Amino acid sequence: MRVTKAVLAAFIAQYGMIGGQSFISPQPRLSLIKQSQYSSVLKETLRDLIESRDDNERIEVELESAKSEFNDDLQQRSLDDITTHTADTDIQHHNYPKVILQADKLGRSAHAQISRLLPNKPKQLVSSTNEWKRLERHAAEVIRPSHLRDMIQDDERCDAMYAEHDGVYFDYSRQQATLETMDLLFDLAEKQELTQRIKGMFNGEKINFTEDRAVLHTALRASREDIGTVFVDDLDAIGEVHDVLDQIKEFTEAFRSGKITGYTGKRLRNIISVGIGGSYLGPEFLHEVLKTEEEGINSSLGYQLRFLANVDPVDVERTCADLDPEETLIIVVSKTFYTAETMLNARTMRQWLWDFMGDDIDVVRKHVVACSSVSATENVKAFGIDTENYFFRFWDWVGGRYSVCGAAGAVPISLLYGYDLFEKFLEGARSMDQHFLNAPMKKNIPIIMGLLGVWNSSFMGYNSRALIPYAQALLRLPAHIQQLDMESNGKRINKHGVEIDYPVGEVDFGEPGTNSQHSFFQLIHQGQTIPVDFLGFVQSQHDLLMDNEPLSSHDELMANFFAQPDALANGKTVEEVRAEGCPEELVLHKVFDGNRPSSSLLFPQLSAYVTGQILSLYEHRTAVQGFIWDLNSFDQWGVELGKKLALDVKEHLMEARNSDGVGDKEQEEIVADNPATSRILNYYVQNSRDAVRDGAFSNPVTATSVTRKTHMDHFPPQINDLGGHSGRLS
DSSP, X not given: OHHHHXXXXXXXXXXXXXXXXXXXXXXXXXXXXXXXXXXXHHHHHHHHHHHTTOOHHHXXXXXXXXXXXXXHHHXXXXXXXXXXXXXXXXXXXXXXXXXXXXXXXXXXXXXXXXXHHSOOOOOOOGGGSHHHHHHHHHIIIXXXXXXXXXXXXXXXXXXXXXXXXXXXXXXXXXXXXXXXXXXXXXXXXXXXXXXXXXXXXXXXXXXXXXXXXXXXXXXXXOOGGGTTSOEETTEEHHHHHHHHHHHHHHHHHHHHHTOSBXXXXXXXXXXXXEOOTHHHHHHHHXXXXXXXXXXXXXXXXXXXXXXXXXXXXXXXXXXXXXXXXXXXXXXXXOSSSOOHHHHHHHHHHHHHHHHHHOXXXXXXXXXXXXXXXXXXXXXXXXHTOOTTTSEEEEOTTXXXXXXXXXXXXXXXHHHHHOHHHHHHHHHHHHHHHXXXXXXOGGGOHHHHHHHHHHIIIIISOXXXXXXXXXXXXXXXXXXXXXXXXXXXXXXXBOTTSOBOOSOOOOEEEEOOTTGGGGTTHHHHXXXXXXXXXXXXXXXXXXXXXXXXXXXXXXXXXXXXXXXXXXXXXXXXXXXXXXXXXXXXXXXXXXXXXXXXXXXXXXXXEOOHHHHHHHHHHHHHHHHHHHHHHTOOTTOOTHHHHHXXXXXXXXXXXXXXXXXXXXXXXXXXXXXXXXXXXXXXXXXXXXXXXXXXXXXXXXXXXXXXXXXXXXXXXXXXXXXXXXXXXXXXXX
């Protein structure tokens, strides 16, 4: 009955949409017709069923009855009346039943039950198209029997398989693809109307069809001259962006000039950005680049920036241990101002400030700023933040993992490095945006990268992909791209509400070269095949040439950048190994099969501008793959289930903690949804209770151990040690 209840709850959550394309066809926009009668019947019926313990057979009978009643009602309507609501059949994905996607969050069994209750409809999968099937045959008959060591000797092929834009050189000749392969991929892109979808994204169409939202991270770096060209729900998107950027610039200049000070009058020099996921990974990757960029080094003197993301209290300790709260500004980045991990860390930072400076409301107003959605204004105000001057907004049409060009990245990066350097980052991203939007498909770097991603994943069967930047300053880029790509395309339902039958969503990982070569390249060379992106730079941020050394350190680094793609492509044959005089018993161990695909990207020098190009390039690669696969690359329902279960676990833990040590009453055992979870939770509670009894904390429910020491190793007066959440906000 548990699964059945989940299924019915999903139906009720979206009951107004069920009368759409799922129950009746062929009209794609019938969900726009008034459905009050049907909705009322279905809603009432399903609620009764959830409250009862009826079996599945009874449920199916009731659902069929409700569907039949609605269909009878529709048949009485004039077809002309219906079709007046179906002017745009090109956006049928907006009307496909959201209940399918709602149920998918509950797992495969819930999705399967709902699908059985809906009418049969032909599958709409890109894998059923002629273009897809031609690529499958091509992979089997042409590419798999071939070897890259032969392909890369073809002058015509190699001369054709590269592209350039604004200093970016992209070589994909070491991919397991021929010119015919590329033509077939371009045919598939045409079939999927790729260029139209790209334009729709830039123009603010609501391509995030499960949340009915536009996708406009490109507006975050659009030129001021483009104000008034893109609207979302009558809102001038680019105008809004520049209003916020102007606000950030003004705030940054006041902060860096010393005009803005802390509660005690001290100048603010430390910045802690509190956020998780895209609110953290993107800004941190950019910060790591600018730390060693020439202009960044000079502009950040006297300031420091740290990120607090993990709810692990050790992250708090590492972030705050040597900082003076009187000189620290806290940035809380959360779209809803409700994200559990971020808000716990935000409250912890607020308490840290109170513990040192007292609980005056102005402590928060002078030391905490917010980056959040306009819809969260009341939550921001309730936290104690000055929403007039210390609140920087963003919008529902920018997802977290795409938000580094917005306030989430602009505020911390500008405060540390100055707004002008952040603006150069935006200019680089804008350059790649325009290339993506306007360049012909066969010379369009993000499109080619995205099509090769589809090729390697769906046709060659490679389920992983590595990103290897030959620049230590890009050490956090792989982590950001990991979230960007895996959260975007780690899906199993397409835009038509159909479960896909082809591989999508690679496992992305990476590490800077040459460190990566001594970490996982053994597997890449002789284990499973993993396509690789190599990123290199003509000039280093800081080169070294030591006395008596024939090459600079950067040349040494780049020698590996150029060698690795050829090593992966060519491999090493048995004959070559024997020719080196290798003992026969070791020959097979030293053979490299080769035929392992890679691409090489060469940039002028790692700067703020180039970093913007890199970011935009990978954002658009992700979008291209999602468009070809018919996925929604801009939602993330898969994140929700774990959060919901965590709330259930927290309830168990609170009950256990609140009854812990009360009188002589024996601690009741936790009973979770399954024996394994019950057992490990009880083990955790019991052992943590024993640690408390050994003196770690007097009471784990009320214990707060926010970092007390600053770089001056002083403790605040006890009168300011407020004990957790009891600080004054009014």
